[in-house]
Amino acid sequence: MRIAVASGKGGTGKTLVSVNLSAVAGLDLADLDVEEPNAFLYFGDGPSTIVPVSRPVPSIDRSACDLCGECARVCAFNALVRLPQRIRVHEELCHGCGACVRLCPRQAIEEAGHEMGALVSMAQNGRRLVYGRLDVGEANAVPLIKAVRSSLEPGRTTIMDCPPGTSCNMVEAVRGSDYAIMVTEPTPFGAHDLSLALDVLERLGVPHGVVINKAGMGGVDIVAMCASRGAAVLGSIPFRRDIAERHAMGQLLIDRPEDRRTFRDLWGAVMRRMRS
Template identity: 40%
Template sequence: MPDTTVMVEGGEMRIAVLSGKGGTGKTFLSVNLAAAAKDAAYVDCDVEEPNGFLFLKPEIEKEESVEVAVPEIDESACDGCRSCVRFCRFNALAFLKGKPRVFPELCHSCGGCSLLCPKEAIRERKRAVGVIEHGRAGGVSFLSGTLNSGEATGVPIIRQMIREIPAAPVTVIDCPPGSSCSVMESIKGADFCLLVTEPTLFGLENLKLVLQLARTFHKPCAIVVNKATDSTKMMEAAAREFQIPIFARIPYDAELARASAQGNLAAGRETFRPIFLNLLETLKGSEEKEA
């Protein structure tokens, strides 16, 4: 296979890839950027439905459980004052039929209830909410989180993955779709946000959501138009209106669709490799300009 790598110099750069909805091409862009960059790290933060492994096909080296602290109440010590119930903003605690009740799936593990309890009737226990896989795919360090079924939020898994990202010149963070708390956690430590969109009215409306999120966190960002046709006037007009550049246009192409459906990387193909190499160089130039 021809060499598909490019070295981004000048320190580490963390790139968060966002989209306003699923199916836009966020993971497609993320895995191909990671594959095209030398000594890269890929982090799949879409913990409810991770699928980066389908393309990178990593060799998994380690799996770790992610645990959170949840309250456990000693009913013999509880006097029913309800201080904990009034404190909890997430409705993870209740007092039903004269007894305290904990809903662990709603708990955000803040620990406030145990601190407030005047009778010291609340202690914390660990509860598993998901797993993180560590591996390698050629020159790419691979991290992927999976949320256990029935859990309310993947934030604890994402937070732990972000802490464990290995040093690499380029880190690509494949964010969950939309603009939820999980997405916010994914982009906190990013240096740059790539906003993936389609050249449709629906794509435009979802682009506005993630652009607003990126700007709320004061992140520099740019647009990548996926499934681009000859006419991109709508997205070009939107880019001018939002004062945000378009860094890349990925064509609406049957060969690309076939490669994705088969779980193959477009960055390994001579026809499409320049798209991702040029995008990495553009990001490098943007980083140097910001510095």
């Protein structure tokens, strides 16, 4: 079972929810926010396994290429350019769709591996953490997100800390999840971006509920907004300075009984919604 934790915007507290929920429920954790993964800061020290991850990019056989330019014409991402003497490949723009390989009249193109990042995994106290680490300068994170998801052990429930927003990264991370927990805050930006993210989840057919972080700070009535959208409110996390301080120091909130109860109740609410 895969449970995604996502947000319409950054900074709402999805990592805070992910790391504490996985810890209190004793579940595996995956960090799919590969551009800036940080869940490992809350997992504890231990040995890790690092595996390079590559994505396919075109490699031109210049002896076979007649510079017809068909590859550049069919590339939807402008990753190939016909120059007077050769075909130039912009690997950073390539999405690995394979159209150029399949449609080259001279069969002068093969796919080669372009290293884009690493898959990191570690285990501690019966729980497993896996996350992706995208190399600096890489524009396309989707293949690495796919690699992280493919590495998850079947039959084990995993909490997945997903990228923020509603871009391709978020879509790839939440797609096919058994449930999605949307983390928001009672601010105008939080409400606006939550609405966009709920639209995405509805289009993908992923069942979901909402957690309100920084509850009590005033601002937008998220409960009323969720009611108007038919989205269940699973729970809330209070707006307290000590929560922000402890999280910023890499500490789990569940070390305190009152906060541990908050995340136990949240996990119970998720289970009830999934059974209903």
